[in-house]
Amino acid sequence: MRGAMTQLQVVYAILLRETKTRFGAHQLGYLWSIVQPVLWITMFAGFYYAFGRMAPPGMSVIAFLATGIVPYSLFRETAGRCLSAIEANKGLLFYPQVRPLDLVIARVLLEAVTQVVVFVLLMGSLALYEGQLRVESPLRVVVGLGLASGLGASFGLVCCGLSVYSRSIEQLYPAMLRPLFWLSAIFHPVDSLPKGFRDILVLNPVIHTIELVRDGWFPGYHARHIDPWYPVVWILVFSFFGLSLERTARKRLELS
Amino acid sequence: MIELEKVTKIYPTPSGLNVVLDTISFNFAGQSNIGVLGKNGAGKSTLLRIIAGTEQPDSGSVHRQGSVSWPIGFSGGFNGSLSGEENCRFVARIYGAEVDEVVGFTMEFAELGEYFYMPVKTYSSGMRARLAFGLSMAIEFDAYLVDEVTAVGDARFQQKCRKAFQERSGRSCVIIVSHQLTTIKDYCNHCAVLRDGRLHYFTSIDDARRLYEAA
Numbered sequence: 001m002r003g004a005m006t007q008l009q010v011v012y013a014i015l016l017r018e019t020k021t022r023f024g025a026h027q028l029g030y031l032w033s034i035v036q037p038v039l040w041i042t043m044f045a046g047f048y049y050a051f052g053r054m055a056p057p058g059m060s061v062i063a064f065l066a067t068g069i070v071p072y073s074l075f076r077e078t079a080g081r082c083l084s085a086i087e088a089n090k091g092l093l094f095y096p097q098v099r100p101l102d103l104v105i106a107r108v109l110l111e112a113v114t115q116v117v118v119f120v121l122l123m124g125s126l127a128l129y130e131g132q133l134r135v136e137s138p139l140r141v142v143v144g145l146g147l148a149s150g151l152g153a154s155f156g157l158v159c160c161g162l163s164v165y166s167r168s169i170e171q172l173y174p175a176m177l178r179p180l181f182w183l184s185a186i187f188h189p190v191d192s193l194p195k196g197f198r199d200i201l202v203l204n205p206v207i208h209t210i211e212l213v214r215d216g217w218f219p220g221y222h223a224r225h226i227d228p229w230y231p232v233v234w235i236l237v238f239s240f241f242g243l244s245l246e247r248t249a250r251k252r253l254e255l256s
Numbered sequence: 257m258i259e260l261e262k263v264t265k266i267y268p269t270p271s272g273l274n275v276v277l278d279t280i281s282f283n284f285a286g287q288s289n290i291g292v293l294g295k296n297g298a299g300k301s302t303l304l305r306i307i308a309g310t311e312q313p314d315s316g317s318v319h320r321q322g323s324v325s326w327p328i329g330f331s332g333g334f335n336g337s338l339s340g341e342e343n344c345r346f347v348a349r350i351y352g353a354e355v356d357e358v359v360g361f362t363m364e365f366a367e368l369g370e371y372f373y374m375p376v377k378t379y380s381s382g383m384r385a386r387l388a389f390g391l392s393m394a395i396e397f398d399a400y401l402v403d404e405v406t407a408v409g410d411a412r413f414q415q416k417c418r419k420a421f422q423e424r425s426g427r428s429c430v431i432i433v434s435h436q437l438t439t440i441k442d443y444c445n446h447c448a449v450l451r452d453g454r455l456h457y458f459t460s461i462d463d464a465r466r467l468y469e470a471a
Contacts, residue, residue, distance in 0.1 A: 006352070013349035021337060094333040095326050095350060096309035 010098055014089070014106035037118045041069050056189050058220045060130070066122045067214045068186035071148040074115040075206050076177060078149055081107040082156025083163060083173060086249070100246055104160060108153040116145065140216025147231045148209035154238030161245025184210060190225050198225060205231040258284040258307055258324065258399060258431075263316035265302055276302050278453030279316065284399070289421070289430040291440030291461075293468045294450035300433035301327065303450060304401050307431065322398030328388050329403030336377030340368055340387050343376060344394070351395050358394040365420075366390035367413070386413065393420050400424075402432045404439075418442060437465055 019030040028035065041062070048054075048061045055064035085103040092098045127133035135141065163169040184206045190198060201207055208231045211223035265277040276299035284290055284307075294300040304327040305311040306318060326333060334343045341359055348358035363372050366386045371379060379387070392400060400421070421430055421443060432443050433450075440447055440461065447464035448457045458464040 006350075009352050010350045013346050016349070017335070017338070017342075017346050020342060021335060091333060091335065094310055095347070096324075097350060 006097055007102065010102045011106045011109070014092065014098070014102060015110050018106060018110050033114050034117055034121070037069070037073055037115070038121060041065050041118075041122060044069070056192070056221075059218055060126060062122060062126050063217065064214075065186075066119060067217050068184075068210050070115055070119045070122075071144055071209045071213050072181065072184050072186055072206060073118075074112065074145060074148040075152040075155075075209065076180070077115065078108055078111045078152025079156035079159065079177070080173070081111050082153060083159040083170065085156075085160055086164065087170075100249060101243075104153070104157055104246075108149065108156075111152070112145075112149045115149075119145070134219060135217055136219045136221075137216040141213050142216075143228060144209045144212030144214075144216060147212065147228065147235070148206065150235045151205055151209065151231055151238070154235045154242055157242025158238050158245065161242055161249050164245070164249040180204065180206060183207075186210065189214070189221065190223065202226065202230075205234040257319075257321045259319040260284075260307070261317050261319065263306060263313040263318065265299070265306060265311070266314050275453050277306070277313070280453075280455050281316075282448070282455050282457070284429070284431055288446055289425070289432070289444040291444035291447045292431065292433040292450050292455070293435070293437065293440060293447060293464060294433065295435055298450045299453065300435070300450055301329075301403055303455075304403050304431070304433050308401050320399075323396070324399045325392050325395070325397040325401050327401045327403050328392045329385070333388070334376045334384065337375050339374055340366070340372045340376055340379070343387070344391050347391055348395070353395045358391070361394035362387065362390040364390075365393055365416070389417060393417075396428070398428050400428060400430045402430060402443075404434050414442075437461070437468065440464075 023029050023032045044065050045061045048065070053061075055061045082104050085107045086093075086100050089103045092103065093100065123133075159169055159173060183201060183204050185193065185201060190202065190207060190211055193201065202225055208226040208228065211226040212228055214221050215223040215226075260280050260282045263277055263280045264275070267274045267276055280303075292300055292303065302311065306313050308324060308327050309318065309320070310327060333347070335346075338346075341363070344359045344362045345355050348355040366372065366383075366389070368379075368383055368387060371383060372387075376384065376387070430443060432440060434440055444461070446457070446459055447461045448455050449464050449467050450456075451467070456464075456467055458467070
């Protein structure tokens, strides 16, 4: 049996390697994964200003968008990176101490670091610009982001396991997730939605993570319709299936 | 020490099941170098991967004492878009070895010159093998698993490889699989022949040759 130390070494080595291979030979390399979402969120904020749209009272547009888009991206990107984790790094399974799960864990961690840096950069610049920083509950923000990452990881693990059996998952995956962008209440506080619609939307676990981050960040924001345990249940269910698939996947991988 | 206990490996093929390893029990004991002779497709590489732990047997088990290398050969394990140096760093890290020492040793041993800093996909197969070989020598293992080492570089480089193993004899052992008797003669004192899923052990290499050539 290999120790936890070996696994840490392996995950760390894969993580470093991922930062180098993610954008190939591109000059900016890994920095792209931070620049892209920052630009994206800034662009959305630009639209808000251009069309005179306001964030809910007491919130700046950038902060409102970042608290929505960052948890959403954290879920979405983590899941996507996990999905391709094994396929992209199959060669590494050549080394006996590298297990499929290590490939997935390394990508989850790297994505979490990336999105947190994006979040801190945006919120930090905003705080500098406004000359003040007030976070109501850093704990809730962290839990919200953690749950978003966990949802992405566990869902990605399921997709990744399935992709070993059928490559069509990779084609289906973007179509499956596209509607989620519009069903995650990124641009609206859940409280402001009509009741019937809201009751359906809160079935989506990603909403709970976004609302949790907003509730923790903005002093006046109250997320009344969410339950932090709800995404936890999804994470447990996904993890159960994902890990079971991982156990059987390794055998199949050898044959290919 | 590496011990195989009733190891069986079966691959499904379109024409039915192919029993590559058929309940093999074998003890790769002590510090002696052992060569495994086998024709193409006899299952040599599969055997080596199972010894390494890269693959799991369908039934039976493998007991390892001490550190065992990955199967050293031409293919696998390198990322084509990373340089030789970056690949070395990665492997050093996963084995918990001193990264700079491994990089320095490999650079010197593999003799790749400027190519050491270029993407591995630009390498010839001989260069890849030299990198793989140098890298494995840079990390201390109790057992080195080598897959078809013969074509690594020219005669001078092969001489260097033999010397590197000789320096380690007593501390480490080598298990080499090959389809060439000469390779095994160069490195090993004992030999086994892998044939029809069974492993036949010989203390004399000449006896092994008789069985191997009779097939």
